[in-house]
Amino acid sequence: MFSQRKVGIIGAGHVGSHCALSLILQGVCDEIVFVDVDKNKAQSQAFDCMDTVAFLPHRVKVKKGEIKDLKEMDIIVISVGTIDNISKNRLSELKGSLSMIKSFVPDVMKVGFKGYFIVITNPVDIVTYFVQQLSGLPHNHVIGTGTGLDSARLRRALSTKLNIDAKSIQAYMLGEHGDSQMGVFSQATINGMKLNDFLEKTEKKIDLDEVENIVAKAGWEIYSGKKSTEFGIACVCTDIIRAIYSDEKKIMACSGYLQGHYGQDGIYTGVPVIIGKHGIEKVLELELNEKESSKFNKTIEIIKKHIDIGDKILEETVCINF
Template sequence: MFKQRKVGIVGTGHVGSHCALSLMLQGVCDELVLVDIDEAKSQSQAFDCMDTASFLPHRVKVKKGTYQDLGKVDIVVISVGTIDNVSKNRLSELEGSLKIINSFVPEIMASGFKGYFVVITNPVDIVTYYVQKLSGLPHNHVIGTGTGLDSARLCRVLSNELNIDARSIQAYMLGEHGDSQMAVFSQVSINGFSLESFLKNTGKKLDYNKVETTVTKAGWDIYSGKKSTEFGIACVCTDIIRAVYSDEKKVMACSGYLEGHYGENGLYIGVPAIIGKNGVEKVLELELNEKEQDKFSETLEIIKKHIKIGEKAFK
Protein backbone atom coordinates (compact mmCIF):
# COMPACT_ATOMS: atom_id res chain seq x y z
CA MET A 1 0.00 0.00 0.00
CA PHE A 2 1.26 3.49 -0.86
CA LYS A 3 2.17 5.73 2.08
CA GLN A 4 0.01 8.80 2.63
CA ARG A 5 1.90 12.07 3.19
CA LYS A 6 0.53 13.56 6.40
CA VAL A 7 1.32 17.03 7.76
CA GLY A 8 0.15 18.63 11.00
CA ILE A 9 -0.08 22.37 11.58
CA VAL A 10 -0.14 23.83 15.09
CA GLY A 11 -1.56 27.35 15.02
CA THR A 12 -4.20 28.09 12.37
CA GLY A 13 -4.21 31.87 12.20
CA HIS A 14 -3.05 33.86 9.17
CA VAL A 15 0.22 31.97 8.75
CA GLY A 16 -0.92 28.46 9.62
CA SER A 17 -4.03 28.64 7.45
CA HIS A 18 -2.04 29.87 4.45
CA CYS A 19 0.53 27.14 4.97
CA ALA A 20 -2.35 24.69 4.75
CA LEU A 21 -3.68 26.31 1.58
CA SER A 22 -0.24 26.46 -0.05
CA LEU A 23 0.40 22.78 0.71
CA MET A 24 -2.97 21.90 -0.78
CA LEU A 25 -2.67 24.01 -3.93
CA GLN A 26 0.80 22.67 -4.67
CA GLY A 27 -0.17 19.05 -4.04
CA VAL A 28 2.57 18.47 -1.46
CA CYS A 29 0.59 16.31 0.97
CA ASP A 30 -2.39 13.96 1.10
CA GLU A 31 -3.68 14.80 4.57
CA LEU A 32 -3.57 17.84 6.84
CA VAL A 33 -4.32 17.86 10.56
CA LEU A 34 -5.03 21.35 11.92
CA VAL A 35 -4.55 22.00 15.63
CA ASP A 36 -5.29 25.20 17.52
CA ILE A 37 -6.07 26.15 21.10
CA ASP A 38 -9.17 27.73 19.55
CA GLU A 39 -10.84 24.54 18.36
CA ALA A 40 -13.65 26.41 16.62
CA LYS A 41 -11.07 28.18 14.47
CA SER A 42 -9.23 24.99 13.50
CA GLN A 43 -12.53 23.30 12.67
CA SER A 44 -13.62 26.24 10.51
CA GLN A 45 -10.26 26.38 8.76
CA ALA A 46 -10.52 22.66 8.03
CA PHE A 47 -14.02 23.09 6.55
CA ASP A 48 -12.86 26.06 4.47
CA CYS A 49 -9.91 24.05 3.15
CA MET A 50 -12.14 21.11 2.29
CA ASP A 51 -14.45 23.44 0.36
CA THR A 52 -11.37 24.36 -1.67
CA ALA A 53 -10.28 20.75 -2.19
CA SER A 54 -13.06 20.01 -4.65
CA PHE A 55 -11.46 22.44 -7.12
CA LEU A 56 -8.03 20.79 -7.03
CA PRO A 57 -6.70 18.19 -9.49
CA HIS A 58 -5.58 16.01 -6.58
CA ARG A 59 -7.29 14.76 -3.43
CA VAL A 60 -6.40 16.26 -0.06
CA LYS A 61 -8.07 15.46 3.25
CA VAL A 62 -8.13 18.20 5.90
CA LYS A 63 -9.41 17.77 9.45
CA LYS A 64 -9.29 19.35 12.88
CA GLY A 65 -7.14 17.40 15.31
CA THR A 66 -5.44 17.31 18.68
CA TYR A 67 -1.82 17.09 19.78
CA GLN A 68 -2.32 13.34 20.23
CA ASP A 69 -3.28 13.03 16.55
CA LEU A 70 0.10 14.45 15.51
CA GLY A 71 1.92 11.30 16.55
CA LYS A 72 0.85 9.80 13.23
CA VAL A 73 1.99 12.59 10.89
CA ASP A 74 5.34 12.95 9.13
CA ILE A 75 5.90 16.67 9.59
CA VAL A 76 4.56 19.18 12.11
CA VAL A 77 4.53 22.89 11.28
CA ILE A 78 4.67 25.25 14.27
CA SER A 79 3.05 28.58 13.44
CA VAL A 80 1.79 29.76 16.83
CA GLY A 81 2.34 33.10 18.53
CA THR A 82 1.49 36.77 18.32
CA ILE A 83 3.18 39.72 16.64
CA ASP A 84 4.66 42.53 18.74
CA ASN A 85 3.58 45.46 16.58
CA VAL A 86 4.62 47.99 19.24
CA SER A 87 8.37 47.38 19.41
CA LYS A 88 8.44 45.85 15.91
CA ASN A 89 11.21 43.55 17.04
CA ARG A 90 10.74 39.79 16.67
CA LEU A 91 13.10 39.15 19.57
CA SER A 92 10.59 40.73 21.96
CA GLU A 93 8.24 37.83 21.23
CA LEU A 94 10.68 35.30 22.70
CA GLU A 95 9.25 34.77 26.20
CA GLY A 96 5.67 34.35 25.00
CA SER A 97 6.67 32.03 22.16
CA LEU A 98 8.75 29.80 24.42
CA LYS A 99 5.95 29.45 26.94
CA ILE A 100 3.61 28.39 24.15
CA ILE A 101 5.92 25.77 22.63
CA ASN A 102 6.74 24.46 26.10
CA SER A 103 3.03 23.81 26.57
CA PHE A 104 2.62 21.47 23.60
CA VAL A 105 5.91 20.14 22.14
CA PRO A 106 6.32 17.58 24.98
CA GLU A 107 2.70 16.51 24.43
CA ILE A 108 3.33 15.97 20.72
CA MET A 109 6.40 13.89 21.50
CA ALA A 110 4.42 11.84 24.04
CA SER A 111 2.01 10.97 21.22
CA GLY A 112 4.81 9.02 19.52
CA PHE A 113 5.86 11.65 16.98
CA LYS A 114 9.18 10.81 15.29
CA GLY A 115 9.11 13.01 12.22
CA TYR A 116 10.22 16.54 11.39
CA PHE A 117 9.36 19.93 12.84
CA VAL A 118 9.20 22.97 10.56
CA VAL A 119 9.27 26.05 12.80
CA ILE A 120 7.89 29.44 11.76
CA THR A 121 7.15 30.97 15.17
CA ASN A 122 9.29 34.03 15.96
CA PRO A 123 11.99 34.67 16.93
CA VAL A 124 12.39 31.64 14.71
CA ASP A 125 16.10 30.87 15.19
CA ILE A 126 15.86 30.77 18.98
CA VAL A 127 12.47 29.03 18.99
CA THR A 128 13.86 26.37 16.64
CA TYR A 129 16.73 25.82 19.08
CA TYR A 130 14.29 25.20 21.94
CA VAL A 131 11.93 23.03 19.89
CA GLN A 132 14.88 20.73 19.28
CA LYS A 133 15.77 20.77 22.99
CA LEU A 134 12.19 19.99 24.00
CA SER A 135 11.68 17.29 21.37
CA GLY A 136 15.03 15.53 21.57
CA LEU A 137 14.87 14.95 17.81
CA PRO A 138 18.07 15.06 15.74
CA HIS A 139 19.10 18.60 14.85
CA ASN A 140 18.57 17.97 11.16
CA HIS A 141 14.93 17.00 11.81
CA VAL A 142 14.09 20.40 13.33
CA ILE A 143 14.11 23.08 10.63
CA GLY A 144 13.34 26.76 11.08
CA THR A 145 12.22 28.88 8.14
CA GLY A 146 15.02 31.27 9.11
CA THR A 147 16.03 33.71 6.39
CA GLY A 148 14.26 31.74 3.66
CA LEU A 149 11.68 34.48 3.21
CA ASP A 150 14.24 37.26 3.68
CA SER A 151 16.36 35.77 0.89
CA ALA A 152 13.31 35.76 -1.40
CA ARG A 153 12.70 39.38 -0.47
CA LEU A 154 16.31 40.20 -1.35
CA CYS A 155 15.76 38.68 -4.79
CA ARG A 156 12.56 40.74 -5.16
CA VAL A 157 14.25 44.01 -4.21
CA LEU A 158 17.24 43.32 -6.47
CA SER A 159 14.83 42.43 -9.26
CA ASN A 160 13.13 45.81 -8.94
CA GLU A 161 16.42 47.70 -8.73
CA LEU A 162 18.07 45.88 -11.65
CA ASN A 163 14.94 45.39 -13.77
CA ILE A 164 15.44 41.65 -14.23
CA ASP A 165 13.36 38.60 -13.30
CA ALA A 166 13.77 37.61 -9.65
CA ARG A 167 14.04 33.98 -10.74
CA SER A 168 17.33 34.83 -12.46
CA ILE A 169 18.83 35.89 -9.14
CA GLN A 170 20.41 33.69 -6.47
CA ALA A 171 21.00 35.68 -3.28
CA TYR A 172 21.01 35.11 0.48
CA MET A 173 20.24 36.99 3.64
CA LEU A 174 22.13 35.41 6.55
CA GLY A 175 21.78 35.50 10.31
CA GLU A 176 18.83 36.33 12.51
CA HIS A 177 15.38 36.49 10.93
CA GLY A 178 15.19 39.98 12.37
CA ASP A 179 16.86 43.36 12.51
CA SER A 180 20.46 42.07 12.48
CA GLN A 181 20.15 39.98 9.31
CA MET A 182 22.62 40.82 6.56
CA ALA A 183 22.88 40.49 2.79
CA VAL A 184 25.78 38.58 1.23
CA PHE A 185 26.21 40.82 -1.81
CA SER A 186 29.64 39.34 -2.60
CA GLN A 187 28.00 35.99 -3.41
CA VAL A 188 24.97 37.18 -5.38
CA SER A 189 24.69 35.35 -8.70
CA ILE A 190 22.63 36.46 -11.67
CA ASN A 191 22.57 33.36 -13.85
CA GLY A 192 26.32 32.95 -13.45
CA PHE A 193 27.27 36.63 -13.34
CA SER A 194 28.48 38.09 -10.06
CA LEU A 195 26.56 41.17 -8.98
CA GLU A 196 29.62 43.33 -9.59
CA SER A 197 30.06 41.88 -13.09
CA PHE A 198 26.36 42.35 -13.90
CA LEU A 199 26.50 46.01 -12.85
CA LYS A 200 29.56 46.57 -15.05
CA ASN A 201 27.85 44.86 -18.00
CA THR A 202 24.65 46.86 -17.69
CA GLY A 203 26.01 50.17 -16.42
CA LYS A 204 23.52 50.10 -13.56
CA LYS A 205 24.16 51.48 -10.08
CA LEU A 206 23.05 49.93 -6.78
CA ASP A 207 22.73 51.41 -3.30
CA TYR A 208 23.73 48.36 -1.25
CA ASN A 209 22.75 49.84 2.11
CA LYS A 210 19.33 50.84 0.81
CA VAL A 211 18.70 47.34 -0.55
CA GLU A 212 19.71 45.67 2.73
CA THR A 213 17.60 48.05 4.81
CA THR A 214 14.59 47.59 2.53
CA VAL A 215 14.80 43.81 2.86
CA THR A 216 15.26 43.93 6.64
CA LYS A 217 12.20 46.19 7.04
CA ALA A 218 10.08 44.38 4.46
CA GLY A 219 8.09 42.28 6.92
CA TRP A 220 7.09 45.27 9.03
CA ASP A 221 6.27 47.32 5.94
CA ILE A 222 3.89 44.59 4.80
CA TYR A 223 2.44 44.26 8.29
CA SER A 224 1.76 47.98 8.54
CA GLY A 225 -0.43 47.81 5.46
CA LYS A 226 -2.39 44.58 6.07
CA LYS A 227 -1.70 43.65 9.73
CA SER A 228 -0.21 40.30 8.79
CA THR A 229 2.37 38.59 6.60
CA GLU A 230 1.29 35.21 5.34
CA PHE A 231 1.65 34.35 1.66
CA GLY A 232 5.44 34.39 1.31
CA ILE A 233 6.18 32.47 4.50
CA ALA A 234 3.57 29.86 3.56
CA CYS A 235 5.47 29.21 0.34
CA VAL A 236 8.79 28.94 2.20
CA CYS A 237 7.19 26.36 4.50
CA THR A 238 5.83 24.47 1.49
CA ASP A 239 9.24 24.50 -0.21
CA ILE A 240 10.87 22.93 2.85
CA ILE A 241 8.22 20.23 3.18
CA ARG A 242 8.31 19.40 -0.53
CA ALA A 243 12.10 19.14 -0.40
CA VAL A 244 11.84 16.61 2.44
CA TYR A 245 9.08 14.52 0.86
CA SER A 246 10.63 14.51 -2.62
CA ASP A 247 14.24 14.25 -1.41
CA GLU A 248 14.99 17.24 -3.63
CA LYS A 249 18.42 18.08 -2.20
CA LYS A 250 17.27 21.67 -2.58
CA VAL A 251 19.61 24.49 -1.61
CA MET A 252 17.74 27.18 0.29
CA ALA A 253 18.12 29.42 3.31
CA CYS A 254 16.68 28.14 6.59
CA SER A 255 17.50 28.04 10.30
CA GLY A 256 20.28 25.49 10.15
CA TYR A 257 22.21 24.07 13.12
CA LEU A 258 25.87 25.08 13.20
CA GLU A 259 28.42 22.41 14.07
CA GLY A 260 31.68 24.15 13.31
CA HIS A 261 30.21 26.03 10.36
CA TYR A 262 31.26 29.66 10.15
CA GLY A 263 33.43 28.93 13.20
CA GLU A 264 30.44 28.43 15.51
CA ASN A 265 28.75 25.55 17.32
CA GLY A 266 25.47 24.81 19.03
CA LEU A 267 22.93 27.24 17.62
CA TYR A 268 20.44 27.66 14.80
CA ILE A 269 20.75 30.61 12.46
CA GLY A 270 19.73 31.60 8.92
CA VAL A 271 22.16 29.99 6.46
CA PRO A 272 21.91 28.18 3.13
CA ALA A 273 21.54 24.41 3.43
CA ILE A 274 20.74 21.31 1.41
CA ILE A 275 17.30 19.93 2.32
CA GLY A 276 16.23 16.39 1.44
CA LYS A 277 14.63 13.29 2.91
CA ASN A 278 16.86 13.56 6.00
CA GLY A 279 15.87 17.15 6.68
CA VAL A 280 18.78 19.57 6.73
CA GLU A 281 21.35 17.29 5.16
CA LYS A 282 24.18 19.79 5.00
CA VAL A 283 24.72 23.38 6.08
CA LEU A 284 26.63 25.29 3.41
CA GLU A 285 29.24 27.95 4.13
CA LEU A 286 29.34 31.04 1.95
CA GLU A 287 32.65 32.81 1.55
CA LEU A 288 32.18 36.16 3.27
CA ASN A 289 34.30 39.23 2.78
CA GLU A 290 35.62 41.08 5.83
CA LYS A 291 32.66 43.45 6.11
CA GLU A 292 30.17 40.62 5.74
CA GLN A 293 31.99 38.50 8.32
CA ASP A 294 31.83 41.35 10.83
CA LYS A 295 28.08 41.70 10.29
CA PHE A 296 27.57 37.95 10.57
CA SER A 297 29.53 37.88 13.82
CA GLU A 298 27.20 40.57 15.20
CA THR A 299 24.06 38.64 14.35
CA LEU A 300 25.57 35.47 15.85
CA GLU A 301 26.12 37.29 19.13
CA ILE A 302 22.50 38.43 19.19
CA ILE A 303 21.30 34.85 18.73
CA LYS A 304 23.63 33.62 21.51
CA LYS A 305 22.41 36.34 23.88
CA HIS A 306 18.77 35.45 23.35
CA ILE A 307 19.36 31.73 23.72
CA LYS A 308 20.62 32.55 27.21
CA ILE A 309 17.60 34.78 27.84
CA GLY A 310 15.37 31.91 26.72
CA GLU A 311 16.81 29.63 29.38
CA LYS A 312 14.84 31.57 31.99
CA ALA A 313 11.57 30.43 30.43
CA PHE A 314 12.41 26.82 31.29
CA LYS A 315 13.53 27.31 34.87
Protein backbone atom coordinates in the same frame (compact mmCIF):
# COMPACT_ATOMS: atom_id res chain seq x y z
CA MET B 1 9.39 6.27 2.74
CA PHE B 2 6.13 8.24 3.06
CA SER B 3 3.08 6.12 2.15
CA GLN B 4 0.54 8.80 3.07
CA ARG B 5 2.01 12.28 3.32
CA LYS B 6 0.59 13.66 6.57
CA VAL B 7 1.29 17.18 7.88
CA GLY B 8 0.20 18.59 11.23
CA ILE B 9 -0.10 22.35 11.72
CA ILE B 10 -0.04 23.71 15.26
CA GLY B 11 -1.50 27.21 15.10
CA ALA B 12 -4.46 27.82 12.79
CA GLY B 13 -4.09 31.57 12.34
CA HIS B 14 -3.06 33.58 9.28
CA VAL B 15 0.26 31.78 8.79
CA GLY B 16 -0.87 28.26 9.61
CA SER B 17 -3.95 28.47 7.41
CA HIS B 18 -1.98 29.80 4.43
CA CYS B 19 0.65 27.10 4.87
CA ALA B 20 -2.19 24.61 4.62
CA LEU B 21 -3.64 26.29 1.54
CA SER B 22 -0.25 26.40 -0.17
CA LEU B 23 0.31 22.70 0.54
CA ILE B 24 -3.18 21.88 -0.74
CA LEU B 25 -2.99 23.90 -3.95
CA GLN B 26 0.44 22.51 -4.81
CA GLY B 27 -0.53 18.92 -4.02
CA VAL B 28 2.35 18.43 -1.61
CA CYS B 29 0.53 16.28 0.96
CA ASP B 30 -2.44 13.95 1.35
CA GLU B 31 -3.65 14.92 4.81
CA ILE B 32 -3.47 18.02 7.05
CA VAL B 33 -4.45 18.17 10.71
CA PHE B 34 -4.99 21.56 12.39
CA VAL B 35 -4.35 21.82 16.14
CA ASP B 36 -5.09 25.05 17.97
CA VAL B 37 -6.18 26.22 21.44
CA ASP B 38 -9.14 27.75 19.61
CA LYS B 39 -10.78 24.51 18.50
CA ASN B 40 -13.60 26.27 16.66
CA LYS B 41 -11.08 28.17 14.57
CA ALA B 42 -9.18 24.97 13.78
CA GLN B 43 -12.42 23.32 12.66
CA SER B 44 -13.42 26.31 10.54
CA GLN B 45 -10.02 26.46 8.86
CA ALA B 46 -10.29 22.76 8.08
CA PHE B 47 -13.74 23.18 6.52
CA ASP B 48 -12.63 26.24 4.55
CA CYS B 49 -9.60 24.37 3.19
CA MET B 50 -11.72 21.34 2.27
CA ASP B 51 -13.97 23.61 0.21
CA THR B 52 -11.08 23.99 -2.26
CA VAL B 53 -10.72 20.27 -2.95
CA ALA B 54 -13.58 20.12 -5.48
CA PHE B 55 -11.56 22.46 -7.69
CA LEU B 56 -8.30 20.51 -7.56
CA PRO B 57 -6.94 17.65 -9.67
CA HIS B 58 -5.86 15.82 -6.50
CA ARG B 59 -7.45 14.73 -3.22
CA VAL B 60 -6.46 16.19 0.18
CA LYS B 61 -8.07 15.51 3.55
CA VAL B 62 -8.08 18.38 6.08
CA LYS B 63 -9.41 18.09 9.61
CA LYS B 64 -9.24 19.45 13.15
CA GLY B 65 -7.28 17.37 15.63
CA GLU B 66 -5.71 17.11 19.06
CA ILE B 67 -2.12 16.63 20.17
CA LYS B 68 -2.66 12.86 20.25
CA ASP B 69 -3.55 12.93 16.55
CA LEU B 70 -0.07 14.22 15.67
CA LYS B 71 1.62 10.91 16.44
CA GLU B 72 1.20 9.68 12.86
CA MET B 73 2.30 12.92 11.17
CA ASP B 74 5.46 12.93 9.07
CA ILE B 75 5.95 16.66 9.53
CA ILE B 76 4.58 19.17 12.04
CA VAL B 77 4.55 22.90 11.27
CA ILE B 78 4.73 25.20 14.31
CA SER B 79 3.01 28.49 13.47
CA VAL B 80 1.77 29.67 16.87
CA GLY B 81 2.34 33.17 18.20
CA THR B 82 1.33 36.78 18.05
CA ILE B 83 3.08 39.73 16.44
CA ASP B 84 4.49 42.43 18.70
CA ASN B 85 3.33 45.44 16.70
CA ILE B 86 4.47 47.95 19.32
CA SER B 87 8.22 47.38 19.40
CA LYS B 88 8.29 45.94 15.86
CA ASN B 89 11.04 43.57 16.94
CA ARG B 90 10.61 39.81 16.60
CA LEU B 91 12.93 39.24 19.57
CA SER B 92 10.34 40.78 21.90
CA GLU B 93 8.02 37.85 21.08
CA LEU B 94 10.39 35.37 22.72
CA LYS B 95 8.68 34.99 26.10
CA GLY B 96 5.23 34.33 24.70
CA SER B 97 6.54 32.01 22.00
CA LEU B 98 8.55 29.91 24.44
CA SER B 99 5.57 29.62 26.75
CA MET B 100 3.57 28.21 23.85
CA ILE B 101 6.11 25.70 22.60
CA LYS B 102 6.80 24.45 26.12
CA SER B 103 3.07 23.76 26.45
CA PHE B 104 2.91 21.31 23.57
CA VAL B 105 6.29 20.12 22.23
CA PRO B 106 6.93 17.67 25.13
CA ASP B 107 3.36 16.37 24.79
CA VAL B 108 3.80 15.85 21.05
CA MET B 109 6.87 13.75 21.77
CA LYS B 110 5.06 11.78 24.48
CA VAL B 111 2.44 10.55 22.01
CA GLY B 112 5.23 9.09 19.87
CA PHE B 113 5.96 11.64 17.14
CA LYS B 114 9.18 10.79 15.28
CA GLY B 115 9.09 13.07 12.25
CA TYR B 116 10.20 16.59 11.41
CA PHE B 117 9.36 19.95 12.94
CA ILE B 118 9.19 22.97 10.64
CA VAL B 119 9.30 26.07 12.86
CA ILE B 120 7.87 29.41 11.74
CA THR B 121 7.14 30.96 15.16
CA ASN B 122 9.26 34.04 15.90
CA PRO B 123 11.95 34.75 16.87
CA VAL B 124 12.39 31.72 14.67
CA ASP B 125 16.12 30.99 15.11
CA ILE B 126 15.87 30.97 18.90
CA VAL B 127 12.53 29.16 18.97
CA THR B 128 13.91 26.48 16.61
CA TYR B 129 16.79 25.93 19.02
CA PHE B 130 14.40 25.37 21.91
CA VAL B 131 12.04 23.15 19.90
CA GLN B 132 15.01 20.87 19.30
CA GLN B 133 15.97 21.01 22.96
CA LEU B 134 12.43 20.23 24.13
CA SER B 135 11.85 17.50 21.55
CA GLY B 136 15.20 15.74 21.62
CA LEU B 137 14.90 15.10 17.89
CA PRO B 138 18.08 15.11 15.77
CA HIS B 139 19.13 18.61 14.74
CA ASN B 140 18.52 17.85 11.08
CA HIS B 141 14.88 16.98 11.88
CA VAL B 142 14.15 20.42 13.37
CA ILE B 143 14.17 23.14 10.71
CA GLY B 144 13.35 26.82 11.08
CA THR B 145 12.16 28.86 8.12
CA GLY B 146 14.90 31.33 9.05
CA THR B 147 16.03 33.64 6.27
CA GLY B 148 14.23 31.68 3.56
CA LEU B 149 11.64 34.44 3.25
CA ASP B 150 14.26 37.17 3.66
CA SER B 151 16.28 35.68 0.81
CA ALA B 152 13.16 35.77 -1.37
CA ARG B 153 12.64 39.39 -0.34
CA LEU B 154 16.25 40.12 -1.27
CA ARG B 155 15.68 38.69 -4.73
CA ARG B 156 12.51 40.79 -5.02
CA ALA B 157 14.37 43.96 -4.00
CA LEU B 158 17.25 43.28 -6.39
CA SER B 159 14.77 42.42 -9.12
CA THR B 160 13.09 45.79 -8.70
CA LYS B 161 16.36 47.72 -8.62
CA LEU B 162 17.90 45.87 -11.58
CA ASN B 163 14.76 45.27 -13.64
CA ILE B 164 15.68 41.58 -13.81
CA ASP B 165 13.37 38.63 -13.14
CA ALA B 166 13.79 37.46 -9.52
CA LYS B 167 14.11 33.85 -10.69
CA SER B 168 17.32 34.82 -12.48
CA ILE B 169 18.87 36.07 -9.23
CA GLN B 170 20.69 33.90 -6.71
CA ALA B 171 21.27 35.72 -3.42
CA TYR B 172 21.00 35.01 0.30
CA MET B 173 20.30 36.80 3.55
CA LEU B 174 22.09 35.14 6.49
CA GLY B 175 21.82 35.23 10.26
CA GLU B 176 18.85 36.23 12.37
CA HIS B 177 15.39 36.43 10.81
CA GLY B 178 15.22 39.92 12.24
CA ASP B 179 16.77 43.35 12.19
CA SER B 180 20.38 42.11 12.28
CA GLN B 181 20.16 39.85 9.20
CA MET B 182 22.78 40.52 6.53
CA GLY B 183 23.08 40.08 2.78
CA VAL B 184 25.91 38.15 1.14
CA PHE B 185 26.26 40.43 -1.86
CA SER B 186 29.79 39.27 -2.62
CA GLN B 187 28.39 35.86 -3.63
CA ALA B 188 25.15 37.04 -5.27
CA THR B 189 24.84 36.14 -8.94
CA ILE B 190 22.64 36.92 -11.92
CA ASN B 191 22.37 33.58 -13.73
CA GLY B 192 25.96 32.75 -12.87
CA MET B 193 27.43 36.24 -13.27
CA LYS B 194 28.67 37.85 -10.05
CA LEU B 195 26.46 40.77 -9.04
CA ASN B 196 29.37 43.23 -9.07
CA ASP B 197 30.34 42.12 -12.59
CA PHE B 198 26.73 42.46 -13.73
CA LEU B 199 26.53 45.99 -12.33
CA GLU B 200 29.77 46.92 -14.08
CA LYS B 201 28.74 45.47 -17.45
CA THR B 202 25.25 47.03 -17.36
CA GLU B 203 26.53 50.31 -15.86
CA LYS B 204 23.87 50.11 -13.17
CA LYS B 205 24.39 51.46 -9.66
CA ILE B 206 22.55 50.39 -6.53
CA ASP B 207 23.11 51.05 -2.85
CA LEU B 208 23.56 47.57 -1.36
CA ASP B 209 23.26 48.84 2.22
CA GLU B 210 19.91 50.35 1.29
CA VAL B 211 18.79 47.05 -0.26
CA GLU B 212 19.82 45.17 2.87
CA ASN B 213 17.83 47.57 5.04
CA ILE B 214 14.77 47.31 2.77
CA VAL B 215 14.84 43.53 3.15
CA ALA B 216 15.29 43.63 6.92
CA LYS B 217 12.30 45.96 7.29
CA ALA B 218 10.11 44.33 4.62
CA GLY B 219 8.05 42.27 7.05
CA TRP B 220 7.07 45.31 9.08
CA GLU B 221 6.26 47.28 5.94
CA ILE B 222 3.85 44.52 4.89
CA TYR B 223 2.43 44.22 8.40
CA SER B 224 1.74 47.95 8.64
CA GLY B 225 -0.56 47.74 5.64
CA LYS B 226 -2.47 44.50 6.32
CA LYS B 227 -1.69 43.52 9.95
CA SER B 228 -0.21 40.18 8.94
CA THR B 229 2.37 38.52 6.71
CA GLU B 230 1.32 35.12 5.41
CA PHE B 231 1.68 34.36 1.70
CA GLY B 232 5.47 34.41 1.32
CA ILE B 233 6.19 32.41 4.46
CA ALA B 234 3.60 29.81 3.44
CA CYS B 235 5.55 29.25 0.22
CA VAL B 236 8.82 28.90 2.15
CA CYS B 237 7.20 26.31 4.40
CA THR B 238 5.80 24.43 1.39
CA ASP B 239 9.21 24.43 -0.31
CA ILE B 240 10.82 22.81 2.74
CA ILE B 241 8.09 20.18 3.06
CA ARG B 242 8.16 19.33 -0.66
CA ALA B 243 11.95 19.01 -0.53
CA ILE B 244 11.64 16.46 2.29
CA TYR B 245 8.84 14.43 0.69
CA SER B 246 10.43 14.42 -2.77
CA ASP B 247 14.02 14.10 -1.56
CA GLU B 248 14.83 17.07 -3.77
CA LYS B 249 18.26 17.92 -2.34
CA LYS B 250 17.03 21.50 -2.65
CA ILE B 251 19.36 24.34 -1.71
CA MET B 252 17.60 27.11 0.19
CA ALA B 253 18.12 29.35 3.19
CA CYS B 254 16.58 28.29 6.48
CA SER B 255 17.48 28.01 10.17
CA GLY B 256 20.10 25.29 10.18
CA TYR B 257 22.17 24.02 13.10
CA LEU B 258 25.78 25.18 13.00
CA GLN B 259 28.48 22.73 14.08
CA GLY B 260 31.66 24.63 13.36
CA HIS B 261 30.20 26.21 10.21
CA TYR B 262 31.15 29.86 9.71
CA GLY B 263 33.26 29.50 12.86
CA GLN B 264 30.14 29.08 15.02
CA ASP B 265 28.79 26.16 16.99
CA GLY B 266 25.66 25.07 18.82
CA ILE B 267 23.03 27.43 17.43
CA TYR B 268 20.44 27.67 14.69
CA THR B 269 20.60 30.54 12.23
CA GLY B 270 19.70 31.42 8.65
CA VAL B 271 22.16 29.81 6.22
CA PRO B 272 21.89 27.98 2.88
CA VAL B 273 21.37 24.24 3.35
CA ILE B 274 20.58 21.13 1.32
CA ILE B 275 17.17 19.65 2.19
CA GLY B 276 16.11 16.11 1.31
CA LYS B 277 14.38 13.10 2.83
CA HIS B 278 16.63 13.29 5.89
CA GLY B 279 15.76 16.92 6.57
CA ILE B 280 18.75 19.25 6.58
CA GLU B 281 21.38 17.06 4.97
CA LYS B 282 24.18 19.61 4.73
CA VAL B 283 24.89 23.18 5.80
CA LEU B 284 26.61 25.12 3.02
CA GLU B 285 29.26 27.71 3.82
CA LEU B 286 29.39 30.77 1.61
CA GLU B 287 32.67 32.63 1.38
CA LEU B 288 32.15 35.92 3.21
CA ASN B 289 34.27 39.01 2.80
CA GLU B 290 35.56 40.90 5.84
CA LYS B 291 32.57 43.23 6.09
CA GLU B 292 30.11 40.35 5.73
CA SER B 293 31.95 38.23 8.31
CA SER B 294 31.75 41.07 10.81
CA LYS B 295 28.02 41.49 10.23
CA PHE B 296 27.44 37.74 10.46
CA ASN B 297 29.28 37.50 13.78
CA LYS B 298 27.18 40.36 15.17
CA THR B 299 23.90 38.70 14.23
CA ILE B 300 25.11 35.44 15.80
CA GLU B 301 25.90 37.24 19.05
CA ILE B 302 22.33 38.55 19.18
CA ILE B 303 20.98 35.01 18.74
CA LYS B 304 23.31 33.64 21.44
CA LYS B 305 22.27 36.38 23.84
CA HIS B 306 18.61 35.54 23.38
CA ILE B 307 19.22 31.82 23.80
CA ASP B 308 20.59 32.68 27.25
CA ILE B 309 17.49 34.79 27.90
CA GLY B 310 15.33 31.93 26.65
CA ASP B 311 16.89 29.48 29.10
CA LYS B 312 15.79 31.71 31.97
CA ILE B 313 12.32 32.22 30.49
CA LEU B 314 11.71 28.48 30.20
CA GLU B 315 12.68 27.95 33.83
CA GLU B 316 9.98 30.42 34.90
CA THR B 317 7.33 29.67 32.28
CA VAL B 318 3.79 28.69 33.15
CA CYS B 319 2.43 26.81 30.16
CA ILE B 320 -0.66 27.45 28.08
CA ASN B 321 -2.71 24.28 27.70
CA PHE B 322 -3.23 23.05 24.14
